[in-house]
Amino acid sequence: xxxxxxxxxxxxxxxxxxxxxxxxxxxxxxxxxxxxxxxxxxxxxxxxxxxxxxxxxxxxxxxxxxxxxxxxxxxxxxxxxxxxxxxxxxxxxxxxxxxxxxxxxxxxxxxxxxxxxxxxxxxxxxxxxxxxxxxxxxxxxxxxxxxxxxxxxxxxxxxxxxxxxxxxxxxxxxxxxxxxxxxxxxxx
Numbered sequence: 001x002x003x004x005x006x007x008x009x010x011x012x013x014x015x016x017x018x019x020x021x022x023x024x025x026x027x028x029x030x031x032x033x034x035x036x037x038x039x040x041x042x043x044x045x046x047x048x049x050x051x052x053x054x055x056x057x058x059x060x061x062x063x064x065x066x067x068x069x070x071x072x073x074x075x076x077x078x079x080x081x082x083x084x085x086x087x088x089x090x091x092x093x094x095x096x097x098x099x100x101x102x103x104x105x106x107x108x109x110x111x112x113x114x115x116x117x118x119x120x121x122x123x124x125x126x127x128x129x130x131x132x133x134x135x136x137x138x139x140x141x142x143x144x145x146x147x148x149x150x151x152x153x154x155x156x157x158x159x160x161x162x163x164x165x166x167x168x169x170x171x172x173x174x175x176x177x178x179x180x181x182x183x184x185x186x187x188x
Contacts, residue, residue, distance in 0.1 A: 006033040009101040011170040012040055013149040016181050022077045027170040028132055031106045038134040041075040041084055043126060044166040055117055062117035075128030084108050087125035124159040
């Protein structure tokens with residue numbers, strides 16, 4: 001018996017035909033995928049909020065203008081009030097953190113935000129409110145129905161590629177110009 005193929009540490013790229021307003025033209029980072037389902041964070045949909053808004057709501061002080069202006073992303077339609085930080089793996093042990101890969105972790109605790117505010121946190125990170133979730137077998141079915149493409153995560157896209165280019169750059173890893181794909185016309 002072969003083990004199932006799970007997609008942790010991969011990008012999930014919405015096909016142009018995916019009409020769901022929550023996911024249209026998104027690229028998500030799959031943080032956890034197993035027999036019970038999947039959890040991903042959308043990495044190309046800014047909320048319009050910046051980190052200083054989060055710090056103010058949480059009573060966290062920072063003097064860094066650069067950090068205050070970092071965008072906060074809409075990570076998905078589930079638990080939109082809950083914060084998640086995707087970040088490079090470092091030697092610090094954060095309170096609520098899971099390992100995604102050898103280089104990446106997902107943390108959802110206040111201690112990492114306090115460290116970031118003081119320029120003592122990870123150098124590469126992405127902060128999002130909410131997540132995308134799928135039940136057992138749901139993501140696999142959606143991939144089989146051509147709603148999504150998947151490809152291994154590339155740190156450059158995750159942290160440094162301009163937001164508006166992340167969707168197309170993730171697809172480019174597969175050799176696909178996603179802007180050239182057309183929406184199916186339907187059946188006669």
